[in-house]
Amino acid sequence: MGWLDRVDDQVDTLTQARALQEASRSAESYALLERVIRTTSDPAARADALVQRLSALINLGRTAEFTRAIEEASAAVRDLAEPYLHGHLNALAALAAHHQGALDRCVTHLVKAARALGAVEDPDRDTAWGWHDLAMAYSYLSFHGYALGAIERARQLGLTAGIPEETFAAPGIRLRNAVALDHNGDSDGCLRVLRDVAADLARFVRSGRAGRLRPSSLAAYGYSAARQAALGDPLEPTGETQPSHLLSHGGDSARARDMRQLGMVCLAVADGRPIEAVARLDTIRVSTETLGAAEPARLRSIALARAGDHPAAHRADRLAFRLAAQRNDRLRDVYIDGIAARIDHEEMRREAARYEGEALTDPLTGLPNRRRLERYITAVVTRGERVVIGVCDLDGFKAVNTRHGHHSGDLVLQRIAGVINRVMRRGDFVARYGGDEFVVVLPETGMTEAAEVARRIEAAVRNEDWESLVPGTPVGVSIGFAEVSGGGLRDALSVAFEQADREMLRAKSRPRAS
Numbered sequence: 001m002g003w004l005d006r007v008d009d010q011v012d013t014l015t016q017a018r019a020l021q022e023a024s025r026s027a028e029s030y031a032l033l034e035r036v037i038r039t040t041s042d043p044a045a046r047a048d049a050l051v052q053r054l055s056a057l058i059n060l061g062r063t064a065e066f067t068r069a070i071e072e073a074s075a076a077v078r079d080l081a082e083p084y085l086h087g088h089l090n091a092l093a094a095l096a097a098h099h100q101g102a103l104d105r106c107v108t109h110l111v112k113a114a115r116a117l118g119a120v121e122d123p124d125r126d127t128a129w130g131w132h133d134l135a136m137a138y139s140y141l142s143f144h145g146y147a148l149g150a151i152e153r154a155r156q157l158g159l160t161a162g163i164p165e166e167t168f169a170a171p172g173i174r175l176r177n178a179v180a181l182d183h184n185g186d187s188d189g190c191l192r193v194l195r196d197v198a199a200d201l202a203r204f205v206r207s208g209r210a211g212r213l214r215p216s217s218l219a220a221y222g223y224s225a226a227r228q229a230a231l232g233d234p235l236e237p238t239g240e241t242q243p244s245h246l247l248s249h250g251g252d253s254a255r256a257r258d259m260r261q262l263g264m265v266c267l268a269v270a271d272g273r274p275i276e277a278v279a280r281l282d283t284i285r286v287s288t289e290t291l292g293a294a295e296p297a298r299l300r301s302i303a304l305a306r307a308g309d310h311p312a313a314h315r316a317d318r319l320a321f322r323l324a325a326q327r328n329d330r331l332r333d334v335y336i337d338g339i340a341a342r343i344d345h346e347e348m349r350r351e352a353a354r355y356e357g358e359a360l361t362d363p364l365t366g367l368p369n370r371r372r373l374e375r376y377i378t379a380v381v382t383r384g385e386r387v388v389i390g391v392c393d394l395d396g397f398k399a400v401n402t403r404h405g406h407h408s409g410d411l412v413l414q415r416i417a418g419v420i421n422r423v424m425r426r427g428d429f430v431a432r433y434g435g436d437e438f439v440v441v442l443p444e445t446g447m448t449e450a451a452e453v454a455r456r457i458e459a460a461v462r463n464e465d466w467e468s469l470v471p472g473t474p475v476g477v478s479i480g481f482a483e484v485s486g487g488g489l490r491d492a493l494s495v496a497f498e499q500a501d502r503e504m505l506r507a508k509s510r511p512r513a514s
Contacts (some may be wrong), residue, residue: 002124002161003084009042010049017052018129022167024215024251026059047076047085054092055133058099061254061287066096084123087116088130094137099289103141110137114150128157132168140289142328144177166204166212171197172220172255176291179227183294183324184366185411186418187231194228197221198235205241215249219256222246223291226263229270230302243267258286265299274306294323305468313468318407321414328363362432364410365417373431373439377484380443387443387484388450391501392420392457394436395476404470412466412475419464423456442481450481480506 004011013032020029033056036049050073057065070093077085090113097106113134120127135150155168174197182190201221204210213221225243229235235243247263250256261284268277281300301316360372368376380387394416401409413436420430420438429441440457442450461477482499 002122003082003126004048006082007042007044007048009040009045010036011045014045014048014052017049017056021052021056021059022214024059024249024253024256026056027252030056030060043076044080044082047073047080050076051085051089051092054089054096058092058095059253059255061099061257063096063099066100070096083116083119083121084127084130087113087118087120088126088133089113090116091130091134091137095133095140098137098140099287106137106141110134110141110143110146113137123157123160125158125161125163128154128161128163128168131157132170135170135173139173139176142176142180142292144173144180147173147177164209164212166209166217167214169200169204169213169217171200171217171224175220175224175227178224179291179295179298180324181418182231183292183298183320184418185321185414186422188422189418191228191231191233194224194231195233197224198228201225201241210240215251216253216256218246219250219253219259222249223259223263223266226266226270230266230299235270254287255290258290261286262291262295262299265303269299269303269306272306274303277303278307292324293326294320297323310468310471314404314408314471317469318411321411322407325364325410365414365432367417367421367438368429368431370431370433373429373433373441376429376431377441380441381484385443386445387441388445388447388481389484389497390440390442390450390454390479390481391433391497392416392438392440393478395478396474397436400470400473400475403473408470411469415464415469416461416475416477419460420457423453423460425453428453447481447483450483454479454481 004014007014013036017029017032017036020026020032030053033049033053037046037053040046040049050069054066054069054073057069070089073089074093077089090109094106094109094113097103097109113130117127117130117134131150131154135147135154138144138147138150151168151170151173154170155165158168159165174193178190178193178197181187181193198221201210204213221241222243222245225235225241225246229243239245243263244267247260250260261280265277265280265284268274268280278300281296281303284296286296297316297320301313301320304310304313304316360369360375361367362369377387377389394412397409397412400412413432416438417430417432420440424430424440425442427443429443431439431441433439440453442453445453457479458477461475464475466473466475480499480501482497
């Protein structure tokens, strides 16, 4: 028995309101829900209508009304022993808190929503939509792994309930993941994700199912294609897959309106009209929450670079990086201060392993830090595995900081981290050791294979477009490898570093090919 089977009043109206929201007609849904709230005497119907009304307000971007709507829905749901309602309400409250900039409340609602939805004994289509909205909240907060897990849960429950796969295609989740990669210097990673999104749309088109995609999904597919084109990826869209056509969908969704405006900027860049793109950016107003506060600045950087104004493009890129970094810093603060204050002590102890990674990650690059590297190598050597470690030292990094400043140095370190990660093999380990030193660990590898990895890293760094990031200041890398055997345990790590440092210095002393 599903949730609505337990509602005794105005079920048809509540069902119709859901269908309207799925079709991105949230204003019409809101009007129906208001009528139910005014006329029903059934506590379950009233609670359901208040939860769905909050969803409509979020879709419409009516931020000023979020707080009161959450309070009224919470009061109605509080006395109902229905996990679905509590879970869906908390998922929506997380979205609302995120749009209000209250990240501590947002994360608390995320935890409560996941627990409540996971406790539903007889999940139905409404539970599937609850997981969908939780996935959206995770995605907006940049918890991309959690978002993908939640949307897959929604998809599986939806299929069981007869909801077509394309209803929960959720391209916006991967789109936000892609632009986050680009904001942090990994444009190649961004393009890989965008191409995957385009491949999904092509699959739906080939199978004749594109017409069943939700309007908000079509808008996200449109922005994904426009963003891909802005980064220089040639597109061959036809008819219904034209980015401008896809961007025209989205109904009355505030997020779709934002993507439509930014999408026009991307298409102007892709069409060779970068000055027009900059002019559009000067006039539009979009929510910083739709695709991240850094997205307009990053688009400005791309447009200015296409226009040949590399100094201005560099300044815009630095701004985009700072905005993305500020977001990461705020999220870290939420974990350190907010979660500990809101979840009881015993539960925090059981969940401590989840938060340990905060102390083992380099905040600038997102790579494992020195502490985590040492733990990893100790574990590998303890198991007696054959392993090679490499130290990658940047050439020209001091000149970057001297000529362009430390913000530019941070951008270079982020870009290098993305470049190294991109060329490593599956199972390899990459860490930032400190300063401009990065360490790669190659399990079950010999020196011959290590040399090939070094060549790939050097070639990738050499081919990166450093001129647009730090004009007039070339960046290179020197790499030294050393093999670690199973004996000696703790001493093996320090010996290996000494050997790798010597190899690195020898590499620096050799003349480089021009």
